Amino acid sequence: MGLGEAKKRAWAWLEERLALGDLARFIARKTMPLHSATAWYYFGGITLFLFLIQVLTGILLLLYYRPTVTEAYESVQLIMTRVQFGWLIRSVHG
Secondary structure, three states: OOHHHHHHHHHHHHHHHOOOHHHEEEEEEHOOOOOOOOOHHHHHHHHHHHHHHHHHHHHHHHHOOOOOOOHHHHHHHHHOOOOOOOHHHHHHOO
């Protein structure tokens, strides 16, 4: 069985279960705007992606951070040293 035959069998298996033919036909007819080849076209998506990273890392930090005068420094030290990948989450967030 060659690679082409394997692709056909995989596509037939997916088509039988998920009916991807309609989606494939829609994507084949879909046209892209002319300005999509410029960098400006992608700034909205990039901004949304970076904003979502900030939100997710902020929520993860929220689980351990204590914003009181007496506990703030200790909670940051805990995040940086004891929480698994806390140093990475704090670095990505900041």
